[in-house]
Amino acid sequence: MSAAVETTTLAACRGVGVRYLSGEVQVVALAKVDLTIDAGETLALRGPSGSGKTTLLHLLGGLVLPSEGEVHWKGRSLALLDAAARGEARAAGIAYVFQGSNLLPNLTALENVAFAAWLAAKAERQTGLEPAELLALVGLEGKGDALPTELSGGEGQRVALARSLAQMPELLLCDEPTGHLDSDTAGRVLDLIWALRERFDFALVLATHDPGVAARCERQVELADGRVIGGPR
Ligand SMILES: Nc1ncnc2c1ncn2[C@@H]1O[C@H](COP(=O)(O)OP(=O)(O)O)[C@@H](O)[C@H]1O
Numbered sequence: 001m002s003a004a005v006e007t008t009t010l011a012a013c014r015g016v017g018v019r020y021l022s023g024e025v026q027v028v029a030l031a032k033v034d035l036t037i038d039a040g041e042t043l044a045l046r047g048p049s050g051s052g053k054t055t056l057l058h059l060l061g062g063l064v065l066p067s068e069g070e071v072h073w074k075g076r077s078l079a080l081l082d083a084a085a086r087g088e089a090r091a092a093g094i095a096y097v098f099q100g101s102n103l104l105p106n107l108t109a110l111e112n113v114a115f116a117a118w119l120a121a122k123a124e125r126q127t128g129l130e131p132a133e134l135l136a137l138v139g140l141e142g143k144g145d146a147l148p149t150e151l152s153g154g155e156g157q158r159v160a161l162a163r164s165l166a167q168m169p170e171l172l173l174c175d176e177p178t179g180h181l182d183s184d185t186a187g188r189v190l191d192l193i194w195a196l197r198e199r200f201d202f203a204l205v206l207a208t209h210d211p212g213v214a215a216r217c218e219r220q221v222e223l224a225d226g227r228v229i230g231g232p233r
């Protein structure tokens with residue numbers, strides 16, 4: 001046995017392919033992807049638009065099932081989680097932050113976080129922090145009553161982060177989280193993500209086409225036409 005530092009594998013893709021039917025035409029979104037994500041690591045998924053980044057994040061979050069191959073979460077096939085895939089992923093501690101913040105438009109910032117906390121509690125997965133404390137953690141204590149339309153892009157992403165923390169994620173999937181933001185705001189949102197990681201110790205998989213953003217991650221994987229073509233480790 002080696003005396004190497006022990007790592008826990010959270011998620012793994014083995015020979016994964018995803019095909020979509022677009023009318024009569026089959027679109028290969030991903031092909032033969034092998035990928036392992038260890039607890040606590042930071043991984044950037046790089047690649048141009050259409051290369052398969054979002055599809056890979058959806059696979060890791062159990063939102064899409066592979067057309068071939070398997071996606072495992074802590075050694076269990078995500079396909080077995082099946083019908084309640086979203087709920088199960090939430091129960092497993094997999095959280096999402098999308099490119100636009102994707103907040104529920106009729107709920108205030110605080111209610112968005114509270115709703116996520118309520119779902120997390122149902123899945124027996126709560127941080128122990130009140131929604132207002134989560135908002136304060138992302139620097140938005142004064143914005144609890146604001147509706148999503150009353151928030152700036154950066155604030156919306158902060159609420160989305162607070163919301164994701166409500167489910168105490170072990171894996172945070174971020175899909176171009178700063179894609180709609182100016183570079184100063186983007187930098188601050190990224191700083192916040194890294195600061196939250198320090199505190200909550202989740203693994204981070206972040207899709208981006210921005211090399212500067214990718215460079216913040218310990219590891220990078222490059223996608224092109226649905227295939228992993230490597231990248232600096
Ligand atoms: N629901 C869908 N139906 C058909 N084709 C899709 C669907 N989602 C993604 N695709 C196609 O799969 C490929 C990968 O898309 P995506 O994962 O969104 O890439 P990226 O996030 O890197 O831009 C693209 O060719 C895209 O057009």
Ligand SMILES: [Mg+2]
Pocket residue numbers: 053054055175
């Ligand atoms: Mg995408």
